[in-house]
Amino acid sequence: MGKRSRQNSFAPFVAGVLAWLIPGAGHVYLRRSVRGIIICICINGLFWSGVALGGVFTTDPLRQRWWFTAQMCTGVSGIASWYRQEQYRRAITARLGISPVPRWVGDKQWWKKYDGELSRSGLILVFPTDVVARAYAGIAGMLNLLCIFDAVILAMLGHFGEPVKLSSTSRREDGP
């Protein structure tokens, strides 16, 4: 495993927060820079590809709460996408003269007006774009969750830097 350094009780917390904020930053903090850069490119690339396919309403906390939760695991990218979506939603609801959020989830009048305006402005997501876009952005978040756990566990174990090479006889075989 990686070189053990002085135990720092804040290291798992710092690694976790960095890994959440910028995908791959947790691994860079653990001196696994190449892995960190690969993770950063892949996760941000996947997330923004999803947003490019689905548009600004790919991130939708009102209608797609589970996907939204997964998307927020991408940190800054997720928050930036949410902020843009909020701006558009507030602009649309202000134009319609309705409240920015429905009074309750089943407020049919609110949803009817809101969906009508989304449809007119060409912002509404329809099948199969909605599935593809939200799957891309959501899976990016779930993959970052895996990287966050990895960074936190490595920091807890004090494994900084790339793993040391083992002899061919004692090498562990992992899956495909």
Next chain:
Amino acid sequence: MSIFVYPVTMGWNSLWLVLPLCMVLAVVYKTVRVRSLRELPLRILALWTYIIGGLVVLGVVFYLLLEYIA
């Protein structure tokens, strides 16, 4: 930029988009898991093939189930 604002129109031919998705999944998973970075490309390719192969098999099984049993 309008590309990040308006959704793209897609049809059923968008099924190929599962390939890059599975590739990213394989890259991230193997980047976290693999011991030596030199093994990475081969491991990624192997996992990607496994995932795509598994999806194809699942697709065929469900197609046969729908066609002949259901």
